[in-house]
Amino acid sequence: MKVVTVGTGMAAAEFVQRLRLEGLKGPITMIGDEEFPPYSPCVIPFFLAGEPLETVYWKGRDFYERYGVNPLLGDPVTEIDIERRQVRTSGGRIEGYDRLLYATGSRSWYPKPQWLETRGVFGFKTLTDMVAIDRYVRENRITRAVVFGGGFIGVDAALALRHRGLEITLVHRNTRLLSQMTDEEGGRFATAKLKEKTGIDIRLKSTVDAIIADHGQLTGVRFSDDSSMETALLIVSIGVSPNSEPMTGEDRGVAVSAQMLADPSIYCAGDVAVTPHLVDGRDGIYATYPNAMLQARTAARHLMHGDGVYPGSINTNVLKKHIDFPIVSAGSFSGEAVTWEQGDIWRRVYLKDGKINGYLIIGDTRMSGYVYQLYRSQKRVDRSIKAILASPRHDGYYREMLGVRDCGSSVF
Ligand SMILES: Cc1cc2nc3c(=O)[nH]c(=O)nc-3n(C[C@H](O)[C@H](O)[C@H](O)COP(=O)(O)OP(=O)(O)OC[C@H]3O[C@@H](n4cnc5c(N)ncnc54)[C@H](O)[C@@H]3O)c2cc1C
Structure with missing residues (x-):
């Protein structure tokens, strides 16, 4: 065959x-x-x-x-x-x-594919993109970049380039970053923490509407409020x-x-x-x-x-590269919200009929493996969820308390 x-x-x-x-x-x-x-x-x-x-x-x-x-x-x-x-x-x-x-x-989907013909404009999806960005940054001694798109991949790009030492401006059309993997309040919390802890310049409710070029070389970008910024590197990651x-x-x-x-x-x-x-x-x-x-x-x-059945997919998202405050979410953000927060930690679970319908955990995600299993297995958790959010304990504690057999590992 x-x-x-x-x-x-x-x-x-x-x-x-x-x-x-x-x-x-x-x-x-x-x-x-x-x-x-x-x-x-x-x-x-x-x-x-x-x-x-x-x-x-x-x-x-x-x-x-x-x-x-x-x-x-x-x-x-x-x-x-x-x-x-x-x-x-x-x-x-x-x-x-x-x-x-x-x-x-x-x-990657590009609003204006012709932008990519300009030196200094890249996508952020493939290894081909990555090798080209790496070479361009090295050969041109690039020290600052604009990243257009604040979804999962755009934030991943901004964090990687920031980690490499570049000054980054991250431009996102929504009121918060990571809008698909967060609810409004959690997204605002995550956005504020990203700003505070990484030093990335975040421009919300904004888009890159035009690029400025000189003889085929990017020199700057123009934003939707008509302001502009000098840059020789633009990463486009909007979908x-x-x-x-x-x-x-x-x-x-x-x-x-x-x-x-x-x-x-x-x-x-x-x-x-x-x-x-x-x-x-x-x-x-x-x-x-x-x-x-x-x-x-x-x-x-x-x-x-000739056998085997796919059980279905889960829309988990785990952002944890190049940051020390991971962000984990799954499911949908509707139902009764149960929230626990303290300092840099923010945790919320949405309940429907006493079962987890979705969750968003920011800062300390050690118990996200348990919450994931509870969500996946659709066990009733209405009485215990507050304790889980407030005080994560060791694996065996939850196994016993909740009767979940394999709850130790996170999905990644
Ligand atoms: C920057 C980035 C970070 C990510 N981080 C995470 C993460 O932290 N956690 C997570 O769960 N997921 C993450 N993902 C998503 C994850 O990589 C994908 O879910 C996974 O790679 C899907 O595997 P795939 O084989 O479907 O696609 P891919 O791994 O993308 O492979 C598809 C391949 O098909 C090739 N191809 C396309 N069209 C054709 C064609 N017509 N002919 C021949 N070849 C073709 C492509 O070049 C590519 O090599 C990330 C993705 C990106 C881009």
């Missing part, structure tokens, strides 16, 4: 590794639009902050050799012919398959779209079955897959590393053994 993956990212690498560990002997081809071995986008900010490039190759730089993979790199897949079981690349290559994994992730066009013709993701099948011979996993939420059942793209891993494992299990 010949297996092909479209994409060489986290989901594809996990899938291939599982197939080989389970004993699949046939040929495997991985097709990627970048030139690298599989890497972890979660880790690329560490490279930009100064760690060696090796750290991003989470399954080893020699992945292709170790797992007997034929890599076809630097040539994106443009079309999938389901009838003929063939994929076509932009370079004109045609590759047949018996089973395909479609795992192309997502790409992503799933890379689903070669599969569906549209950029809305790929619908899959509980076996992660999009077609009887095509699995799909990762940030391009539309899956149901584990707790509330809502279909969506839940673009995190743990979801991508579980989806890839479900697909590999089904290919090898």
Whole structure:
């Protein structure tokens, strides 16, 4: 049986590794639009902050050799012919398959793609972006940058560059940073702490409306209030779209079955897959590393053994790189809010029918693994949640008190 993956990212690498560990002997081809071995986008900010490039190759730089993979790199897949079981690349290559994994992730969305033609303007999504930013910062001795977009990835970018020693202005259109992973009050708390503890200059309710350039070189940006700022580095990170066009013709993701099948011979996993939420059942793209891993494992299990069911995704978010006050959230922020705060610590759980409907924990997140398990298992917690928020104790205490079997580890 010949297996092909479209994409060489986290989901594809996990899938291939599982197939080989389970004993699949046939040929495997991985097709990627970048030139690298599989890497972890979660880790690329560490490279930009100064760690060696090796750290991003989470399954080893020699992945292709170790797992007997034929890599076809630097040539994106443009079309999938389901009838003929063939994929076509932009370079004109045609590759047949018996089973395909479609795992192309997502790409940055740019308000004005032509900005990227100016030297000094970058996205913050891929290792290609990261290598280019790193070289540009070094060669031009860049000391300050503007980051446009204060969502998870924009904040990740700002923190990494700040860690590297740059002065950062972070521009976000909303009233608070991280608006998708926080509620209003928690987001304001997180924004204030980020400002206070990192020294990042945060401009809220603002956008970058224009860039200022001289002979193709960025020299500054203009904001929505018509003020401007000199800078030779602009990172744009204001949203992503799933890379689903070669599969569906549209950029809305790929619908899959509980076996992660999009077609009887095509699995799909990762940030391009539309899956149901584990707790509330809502279909969506839940673009995190743990979801991508579980989806890839479900697909590999089904290919090898013909069984296995994906239980659903959880919209967890964990921001903890380059800061000493992690921010963790999951679920939705509706229901009865139970809040506990003290100094730099802020914790809130939303209850619905006595069960956790969502939570946001900032500052000290040691108990977020317990809260995650309680949320996931939908146990009633109405009487105990205040004590958990106020006074985190050791693993065994919660196991006994709440009857949760595996509550020790956080999701990351
Ligand atoms: C900066 C950053 C930080 C992150 N931090 C975290 C974190 O802390 N925790 C967390 O849970 N998640 C984090 N994520 C998200 C996490 O990286 C993704 O959820 C995960 O990588 C999804 O795996 P994937 O295989 O679906 O996509 P990817 O790992 O992005 O891989 C997709 C691959 O497909 C390739 N591709 C796309 N189109 C084509 C095509 N047409 N032909 C061939 N190849 C193609 C892409 O180049 C890419 O290599 C972060 C993401 C970024 C960008």
